[in-house]
Amino acid sequence: MKRVGVFICHCGTNIGGVVDCPKVAEIAKDYPGVVYSVDNKYMCSEPGQELIKKAIKEQNLDRVVVASCSPRMHEPTFRRCVENAGMNAYFMEMANIREHCSWVHASEKDKATEKACDLVKMAVAKAIMNKPLQKATIPVTDRALVIGGGIAGIQAALDLANAGHVVDIVEKEPSIGGKMAQIDKTFPTLDCSACILTPKMVDASSHPNINLITYSEVEKVEGFVGNFDVTIRKKARSVDMSVCTGCGVCMSKCPSKVDSEFEMLLSKRKAIYTPFPQAIPNKPVIDRDNCTYFKTGKCGICQKVCTLGAIDYTQEDEFVVTRYGAIVISTGFEQFDHSVYGEYGYGKYPDVITGMHFERLINASGPTMGKIKRPSDGKVPKNVVFIKCVGSRDVAKGKSYCSKTCCMYTAKHATLVTEKIEDSNVYIFYMDVRTGGKGYEEFYNRTREKYDAQYIRGRVSKVFKQGDKLIVRGEDTLLSQAVEIEADMVVLATAMVPQADASKLAQKIGIGYDKDHFFTEAHPKLAPVETHTQGVYLAGACQGPKDIPESVAQASAAAAKACGLLSKSEMLTEPIISVVNESICVGCGLCVPICPYKAIDLKTISERDHGKTIERLVADVNGGLCQGCGACTVACRSGALDLKHFTDQQILAEVNALCL
Amino acid sequence: MVDLTLEIRKTAKELLEKGEAKVVLGWEKGNFPYSTTPVFIDKPEDTERLIWDEYCINNLALYMLDYKHLDGKVGIFVKGCDSRGINRLVQDKQLDREKVILIGLSCPGMKDEKKAKELGPNADIPMAQKCQDCRYPDPVVYDVFLGEKQNKKVPEKIDTSDVEEMETKSPDEKYRFFTTNYEKCLRCYACRNVCPACNCKECIFDQTATGWLAKANNVSNNMFFALTRAMHVGGRCIECGECERVCSVNIPIMLLNKKIIKDINFLFGDYDAGLETEERLPLGGYDYTDPEEFM
Numbered sequence: 038m039k040r041v042g043v044f045i046c047h048c049g050t051n052i053g054g055v056v057d058c059p060k061v062a063e064i065a066k067d068y069p070g071v072v073y074s075v076d077n078k079y080m081c082s083e084p085g086q087e088l089i090k091k092a093i094k095e096q097n098l099d100r101v102v103v104a105s106c107s108p109r110m111h112e113p114t115f116r117r118c119v120e121n122a123g124m125n126a127y128f129m130e131m132a133n134i135r136e137h138c139s140w141v142h143a144s145e146k147d148k149a150t151e152k153a154c155d156l157v158k159m160a161v162a163k164a165i166m167n168k169p170l171q172k173a174t175i176p177v178t179d180r181a182l183v184i185g186g187g188i189a190g191i192q193a194a195l196d197l198a199n200a201g202h203v204v205d206i207v208e209k210e211p212s213i214g215g216k217m218a219q220i221d222k223t224f225p226t227l228d229c230s231a232c233i234l235t236p237k238m239v240d241a242s243s244h245p246n247i248n249l250i251t252y253s254e255v256e257k258v259e260g261f262v263g264n265f266d267v268t269i270r271k272k273a274r275s276v277d278m279s280v281c282t283g284c285g286v287c288m289s290k291c292p293s294k295v296d297s298e299f300e301m302l303l304s305k306r307k308a309i310y311t312p313f314p315q316a317i318p319n320k321p322v323i324d325r326d327n328c329t330y331f332k333t334g335k336c337g338i339c340q341k342v343c344t345l346g347a348i349d350y351t352q353e354d355e356f357v358v359t360r361y362g363a364i365v366i367s368t369g370f371e372q373f374d375h376s377v378y379g380e381y382g383y384g385k386y387p388d389v390i391t392g393m394h395f396e397r398l399i400n401a402s403g404p405t406m407g408k409i410k411r412p413s414d415g416k417v418p419k420n421v422v423f424i425k426c427v428g429s430r431d432v433a434k435g436k437s438y439c440s441k442t443c444c445m446y447t448a449k450h451a452t453l454v455t456e457k458i459e460d461s462n463v464y465i466f467y468m469d470v471r472t473g474g475k476g477y478e479e480f481y482n483r484t485r486e487k488y489d490a491q492y493i494r495g496r497v498s499k500v501f502k503q504g505d506k507l508i509v510r511g512e513d514t515l516l517s518q519a520v521e522i523e524a525d526m527v528v529l530a531t532a533m534v535p536q537a538d539a540s541k542l543a544q545k546i547g548i549g550y551d552k553d554h555f556f557t558e559a560h561p562k563l564a565p566v567e568t569h570t571q572g573v574y575l576a577g578a579c580q581g582p583k584d585i586p587e588s589v590a591q592a593s594a595a596a597a598k599a600c601g602l603l604s605k606s607e608m609l610t611e612p613i614i615s616v617v618n619e620s621i622c623v624g625c626g627l628c629v630p631i632c633p634y635k636a637i638d639l640k641t642i643s644e645r646d647h648g649k650t651i652e653r654l655v656a657d658v659n660g661g662l663c664q665g666c667g668a669c670t671v672a673c674r675s676g677a678l679d680l681k682h683f684t685d686q687q688i689l690a691e692v693n694a695l696c697l
Numbered sequence: 698m699v700d701l702t703l704e705i706r707k708t709a710k711e712l713l714e715k716g717e718a719k720v721v722l723g724w725e726k727g728n729f730p731y732s733t734t735p736v737f738i739d740k741p742e743d744t745e746r747l748i749w750d751e752y753c754i755n756n757l758a759l760y761m762l763d764y765k766h767l768d769g770k771v772g773i774f775v776k777g778c779d780s781r782g783i784n785r786l787v788q789d790k791q792l793d794r795e796k797v798i799l800i801g802l803s804c805p806g807m808k809d810e811k812k813a814k815e816l817g818p819n820a821d822i823p824m825a826q827k828c829q830d831c832r833y834p835d836p837v838v839y840d841v842f843l844g845e846k847q848n849k850k851v852p853e854k855i856d857t858s859d860v861e862e863m864e865t866k867s868p869d870e871k872y873r874f875f876t877t878n879y880e881k882c883l884r885c886y887a888c889r890n891v892c893p894a895c896n897c898k899e900c901i902f903d904q905t906a907t908g909w910l911a912k913a914n915n916v917s918n919n920m921f922f923a924l925t926r927a928m929h930v931g932g933r934c935i936e937c938g939e940c941e942r943v944c945s946v947n948i949p950i951m952l953l954n955k956k957i958i959k960d961i962n963f964l965f966g967d968y969d970a971g972l973e974t975e976e977r978l979p980l981g982g983y984d985y986t987d988p989e990e991f992m
Contacts, residue, residue: 621899625789630982639790651766654790668983674929675897676904689908 039165042073042098043157044089046080046105048135053078055139057150061104064154068161072096081111086118093122100164104132104157110563125169127612127682132160155695162694166687170612175661177263178362179603182207184255184542187215188234188585189367189577189592191241196596197365198246202603205359206241207269208251212316213238215369219299219393221400223585224449225480231315231402238317252322256356258364258546259635261662262572263608265361273352275323276309281347283311283319287339295327301394303412304404309339309348314402323348363572363599364546366556367592368539370578373428373435373532381424381529382500387413388507389500389527391427392446399453409457411526414505418525421454422509423447423465424497428532430468436532436553441582443530444471448481450528451490463490464522466497466511474584493520500527533582547634548573555581566595570634570664574598613682614663615670617656622677624654628669636662637669701802701844702749708800708843709744709772718772718798722760724753731813731822735760749774754807754825756937758782758893761792771797776804778827778937780836781971782893785935788974791896801839803847806831827938827951830856837972854967855936857959859952875920881946882919888940888950894930894970901925927953932961932980935971 043065047053062076073096077085080103092098101124103115108131116126134153142149181197183190186208194204206213218238220230241247250269257268293308300306308328309321329336330350340348372391375383382389388411390398401407411418425443428435444467451463470492472478484490497511509522535554536542543550548568549557556575559567566574574595577588602608619642628637640657643650656669656678667680679685705723712718725736725746733752737760738744758779764771775783783799786792806828813822832851836842863871886902889895902910902922910925911918927950934954941950961968965979 621897621904623789623791623896623898625791625896627789627978627981630977633983646766649766672981674901675899676901676907676909685907685909693908 039070039100040072040096040098041068041070041100041102041161041164042089042092042096043068043071043075043102043104043161044080044085044092045074045076045134045153045157046085046103047076047078048080048106048139049078052105052135052139052153055143055146055149056134056153057146058153060150061134061153061157065102065157065161068158070100070165071161073098080105081114086114089115089118090122093119093124099124099128100161100167101129102132102157102160102164103129104134104153104160106135107133107137109560127170128164128167130160130164130167132156159691159694162690163687166684166690167682168684170681172609172612173660174607175261175263175610177603177606177608178265178360179203179606180205180359180361181363181365181599181603182265182267182359182361183365183367185215185366185368185577185579186210186213186241186249186251187367187369187577187588188217188237189369189579189588190215190365191234191237192589192592193365193367193574193576193596193599194241194247195237195244196593197599197603198241198244200596200600200604201246202600203246203248205248205250205269205361207253207255208249209254210312211252211274211310211322212312212318213241213249213251214313214315214317216393217585218313218315219301219396219400221396221403222449222453224445225474225476227449227452231400235315238315242317249318251318255542255545260360261634261636261659262570263362263602264661265364265572266358267361267364268356268358271355271357272322273325273354274320275325275328275348275350275352276321277347277349277352278318278320280345281320281343282345283321285321286342286344287348288321290338290342292336292338293327293329295324300404301391301397303394303397323350362603363574365574365576365592365595365599366542366546366548366568366579367576367588367595368536368542368579370533370582371536373440373534375427375435375529375531377434378427378529380499381427381497381527382502382507383529386500386502386507386527387411388418388525389529391529391531392443392450393531395450395528399450399457407457409454409526416505416525417458419458419460420462420464420522420524421451421526421528422497422507422522422524423450423463423528423530424509425465425467425530426496426532427529428534429530436534438532438553438582439471440530440533441471442533442584445474445477445480445584447528447530448472448484448490451484452488455488455490463488464509464524465490465492466509467492467494468496474586495520500524533578535579539579546570546573555579566591566598572602610660611665613665613680614660615658615665615667615678615680617658618677618679619655621675622655622673623675624656625674626654626656627672627674628656628678631668631672632663633666633668634662634664636664702747704843705749705774705800705802706744706747708841709738709747710741712772712798713738713741713744717770719767719769720764721747721772721774722757723747723774724749724755724757726750729814730818731808731810749802751805751808751822752810752813754810754828754942756782756891756893756939758786759891759896761786761797762896764796765791767796769796772800773797774800774802775836775839776802777831777833777836778804778935778939780838781833781935782937784838784971784974785893785933786896788971788978789894789896789933794974798841799836799839801836801842803836803844804828804831804834805847806834825938825942827942830936830938830951832936832969833972855955855958855962855969857955859949860956860959863952863956875923876916878948879919879923880916882914882923882948883946884914884919884922885945887943887945889926891939891943892930893935893937893939894933895926901929923948923950923953927957930954931957932968932978933970934958936969 045062058076065074119129120126183206253271256270260266291307294305296302297306299312325331397403429440472481495512495514507524576592576595639654709721721738806824808822809825
């Protein structure tokens with residue numbers, strides 16, 4: 038007979054205030070196998086853990102049940118605790134009497150106590166069935182992949198590289214820099230965005246440990262933590278990077294002009310181009326969709342003017358497979374498609390623009406050389422209206438979430454308008470003003486008080502044209518009256534949304550994403566940069582709306598996590614994985630497509646059958662890939678697949694303890 | 698049918714004589730006019746035993762499991778339901794399509810042997826229920842075809858009117874319906890043994906040590922068996938109706954199978970199992986875009 042010790046935690050008053058813990062401990066003494074049962078104020082505290090260790094020795098326990106909080110936080114704590122006392126870590130079983138009991142039954146104390154007893158009883162039954170499990174080791178490849186070369190990706194790469202790890206940055210655009218490169222000033226200090234970003238871009242490109250793989254995308258991800266085999270598609274640049282010096286003659290001579298994406302279509306670029314002057318690498322690519330040579334077969338001017346012969350029209354997409362130990366995803370955001378707000382007239386009136394257009398209009402290297410001019414007629418606007426929450430906090434037409442950055446960048450835009458245009462008036466339609474962050478509230482107050490921006494609480498119902506003015510009709514809900522403003526320009530603060538192909542990337546890598554397609558972190562509070570797939574970390578706005586300081590902070594956090602993984606040549610693997618009972622596995626292979634982690638394959642085994650040697654297929658679980666989710670065990674109708682530590686027998690023991 | 702019987706014998710004989718097949722699976726006459734049973738022929742001279750009549754109702758596909766490791770090919774006569782059973786086994790990786798020669802026969806619908814037994818020799822015997830519900834009388838896959846295809850017009854979708862009727866009943870009525878039926882269950886496992894989708898090496902119901910299902914015959918255990926069986930063939934049931942046909946206590950087993958088919962059609966789009974072997978099963982994959990509306 039096993040000797041089980043039961044330890045009931047009060048968690049201060051979290052559990053103790055609802056559940057009668059001493060009573061539970063008393064009742065637990067009579068459960069089969071229990072030889073010792075005690076309650077304590079904080080089981081996770083040093084004295085609490087000492088109590089467990091002492092009891093294991095003195096009572097000669099071979100199983101431990103801790104009834105406390107969710108195992109999410111303290112299962113590792115108690116596993117370590119029993120391990121220190123010489124017991125296999127997996128002989129410790131937790132009963133969650135906080136989240137599953139006291140917190141949800143606070144008003145029914147007697148019933149909560151009864152339920153706590155049942156939960157403990159089940160945990161005791163399972164603990165008795167628990168088997169000793171051992172961690173195995175797998176090798177770790179000391180190389181990291183950063184997907185997305187915006188500020189978050191650059192920061193993560195720099196931190197990893199400075200810690201001595203080799204990093205590849207994959208960026209789908211021809212240059213690194215991301216959205217921050219398009220932004221003019223940064224709040225709340227109003228430093229020039231490019232001035233603080235470009236040095237980091239240069240650092241990244243010149244760092245001996247960093248390789249930039251621009252104009253490339255992740256095609257396929259195989260393997261598992263420590264050993265991801267990533268296929269990267271290097272799109273054909275049509276320019277030989279090893280030869281090109283970035284002199285720019287080809288760009289100046291190219292006759293095809295195209296709307297520049299970097300300039301938010303407000304000015305033109307060439308078909309052979311770098312997105313912006315400070316691009317890194319500062320070597321052009323040919324936009325084949327708009328290149329005369331690729332469209333008609335005639336032209337070839339760039340090839341003629343290039344004295345180094347760097348132009349190569351025959352280049353094809355190249356696929357490279359590299360093994361990485363860790364992956365940091367920092368794919369950032371896009372602007373919400375606000376065409377659903379037809380009433381704001383975007384697309385109909387050229388002077389209704391988005392915040393990102395505005396960034397380009399006030400940027401000294403932008404299409405207007407930093408002079409704020411109306412896109413329609415080049416006049417300097419006097420009355421500028423900003424509409425906030427376009428797509429954010431709108432369950433009906435947009436996204437339910439707050440995009441977090443708009444309040445601050447609109448305040449920034451308002452100050453810049455007032456600074457740059459004399460006698461200008463700024464009106465800001467808002468729902469709430471949210472300025473959480475260091476120096477943010479002060480900046481907002483300055484915008485109102487010193488720069489005299491008119492904040493109008495209410496939504497805009499319509500924007501329409503009258504003469505060369507835009508009439509903005511809305512409501513001031515604080516005064517309960519309709520307002521109409523004659524504006525020269527309207528700026529929409531559009532919501533932040535993840536990249537359009539974010540869900541596809543998540544599927545390739547095998548990580549989760551939420552209803553808005555932001556990538557899901559492993560735990561919103563305690564593992565905010567990890568994903569449920571070990572070795573894959575998140576940085577920046579791909580995980581949720583973030584401003585620059587937050588993106589940079591998260592990037593460094595993700596890098597620190599990746600460093601922790603890459604700093605060892607081997608890592609321990611979780612032993613809670615699926616196992617195949619080959620003797621009853623029928624080899625139907627249903628578990629193969631069911632597995633979200635691609636951890637199961639079929640293999641051929643040979644065995645003796647009626648005097649003959651026969652060959653047959655059976656499932657084979659890759660212990661490195663398996664995350665122990667248990668999907669396969671449900672799909673297996675023969676019951677040949679079982680999840681260690683959650684075996685059918687162990688679960689049934691719990692059910693029987695409760696029901697029989 | 699007499700002409701076809703002769704052709705069947707000839708084809709089987711040729712296969713065995715030329716050594717193309719080591720065994721041929723077909724049907725032979727049983728002890729009564731209304732009984733026709735599967736037969737396994739391995740000598741050319743025995744092919745005279747093969748027949749084709751209005752009682753060749755057994756789905757032969759399942760017997761292929763006995764020849765999994767045979768050196769050489771197996772010839773098998775297939776009606777619509779048998780051919781879907783073959784696809785079932787191929788998709789479940791229990792049968793190598795290369796190792797089987799499928800001889801297709803168009804099925805006119807077989808007669809109900811139980812009714813024939815009741816009504817006596819001179820009565821007009823109705824078609825078996827499973828054949829009345831059949832939507833694929835012509836084989837969906839074959840290597841050789843004997844006779845002519847009838848290209849009968851069949852309903853596009855499975856008839857689930859009986860399931861819908863059951864769904865309108867109150868939980869109590871439903872529970873009573875199932876307990877009354879499963880009280881009768883003998884747990885003879887004939888429904889499992891005859892099912893081409895039940896192709897496990899060792900059935901979960903035979904693994905008594907796991908403790909899923911007790912041996913005792915009572916409503917609780919019987920219903921647990923019935924529900925588990927239905928779930929285990931969920932998304933893979935080829936609607937051949939053999940389970941219900943062989944039930945010695947006349948439990949409407951197909952009602953449960955059809956309920957699951959109906960739900961799958963509703964949730965994942967119309968799906969007829971056993972029509973092909975490559976497509977992923979509706980319950981056989983992990984999909985990141987699964988909306989998870991219940992979460």
